[in-house]
Amino acid sequence: MKRFLRWLAVLVVIGLAFGAGTVSTVLVRPPLVVGQDAVTDVASATLTPVLDVTNGARTIVVQPPSGTELKDTLVIIYPGGLVRPQAYEWLARALAVRGYTTVIPEFSFDLAVTDTGRATGLIARYAEGRRVVLAGHSLGGAMAGQYLADELRAGRQPVAGLVLMGAYPPDGADLTGADLKAVSLRAENDHVADPVKVADGLKRLPAGSKLLQIDGAVHSFFGRYGPQAGDGVPTVSRSQAETQILAAFDDFLATL
Template identity: 35%
Template sequence: MTPGSDRWPDRRTVGVAVAALLLVGALVVGGAGVYFAVGLGPDEAALDAVESSSEVTVERLDGATAVRSGPVTAETTGLVYYPGARVNHESYVPTAAEAVAGRDVAVVIVDMPLNLAVLGPNRADDAREAFPAIESWAVGGHSLGGAMACRYAAANADELDGLVLHASYCDRDVSESGLRVLSVQGAADGVIDAERELESRGNLPPDARLVELDGVNHAGFGAYGPQRGDRSVSTDPAAMRERVGDATGAWLAG
C-alpha cells in the first residue's frame, strides 16, 4: 500500500478533517464560555427595589459591587462575597441589602471570570483594597463561591476575622484558624450535597454558628430565579433573601 493509492486519504482530505475537528473544538469551548459568561440573574425588579431604597447605597466598583448602609469607617465590618457558579454577582445585591440595612456593615460582591469563583479565588484581595478604612474583614459566598471563600480564608486567616458560608461547606480545615464562622443552610435546599456538608462541619471551629432556615432553598440565597435540581418552596423569594440577609447581618454586626 502506498500513500498515493486510493486507500490512503490525500493530504487535502486530512487537512479538511483536522480543520473541522479544530472548528468543532472551538465551538464547544466557545459555547461553554458563553454559557457561563451570561450568568443567571439578577432579578431586575429586586435589584431596582434596592437601588431606589434610601436605606442602602449600591456602589459599582471595578470588578465588584458594594452595598452599604452608611459611610465606611474603621468601625465598619466588611464582607467580601463570592457568587455561586454561573450566577451574576449582582444577583446577591438584594440579599446584601438585607444584611447591611440598619447595620454598620459593607458587603463587597465580587464579579468572577465567567461567573466562576474557581477562576478568581484571590479576588478578595482587590475588594479589600477598595475599602482601606475597614479594619475587620470576613469573606464568604454562596455554593461554589462559599467553598472558594473558605479556601481563601484558610490561606489568609491572619488577615481576616470571619468566614460566611451560604448553602456551602469547607473542604479546607479552618477549625484552628481563629476565625469566627457562620454557616447558613436552607432546609429546602435540593442542590447542595447535604451529606458532604454535614461531614465537612468537622473542618469548622467548635464555636462556629450553624443556622438552618426553614422554607429556604438553594436559589433563595440570591435573586436569580429558580435553579435546576432545587426544591420548590412556597416561601416568597424576597422573604427567603430577607431571612438569609438578616441572619448574616446580625452575625456580622455582632
C-alpha cells in the same frame, strides 16, 4: 447503511450544537446591571450602589446611606458558580441600611475558582482598617473557605468571620485552627448542596461554628437569579426566606 450514517451524522450535529450551547452559556455571560430587582424595602431603595472598576476587575460596592451609624465591618460576598454578582445586591442593600459596607466582586466566567484569592485585593482596597467578614454562596462559599485555608497555611489571618450559604469548605481546606467565627446557612429544601456534605463541613470550621437552617427555602433563594436546575421546591416565599437569611447575618455580625 446510508440511512444509518445519515442518522449518525444528525446525532453528531445535535451533540455538537448542544455542546456549543453549553460552552457559549459559560463563555458569554449576561450583562452586569446594578440596581435591577435588588430593592428589599423602602430604605434600601434610597441607596445608590457603585460599580467600581480597578485594573479591569469589576466590583459592586454598596455603602450605607448618609446619616446611618457606620459599622466597623466590611462584608465581601463571593457569588455562586455562574451567578452574576448583582444577584446578591439585595443582601448588600439590606446590610447597608444597617450600617455595613458590602462589596461583591465579579469573577471571570462567574466562577470564583478562577481567582480564589480575590479577597486579598478587595480587603486592601475597601476595608480601610475595618474587620472583614467573607461570605460565599455555593461554589463561592467553597472558594471562600479555600482562600482562608490557604491564607492560614501562609500564617495570615485576613478576616474575622466567615458565612457559608449552601456551601462547605473543600476537602483539605482545614479552618479548625483559624481565629475566626463562622456560620453555615443551609436552605431546608436545598437539593443542590448535599446536606450531608454541608453538615460534614462543620468539622473543617473553627470550634463553635454553627449550622443554621433557612426554613422552607431552596438553594437559589440566597441570590436573586431565578430557579436552578436540580433544586428543591420551596415551601416559603422568597421574601420570607430572605428575612431569615438577613436575620442570620444580623445575629452573626453582632457577635463579632
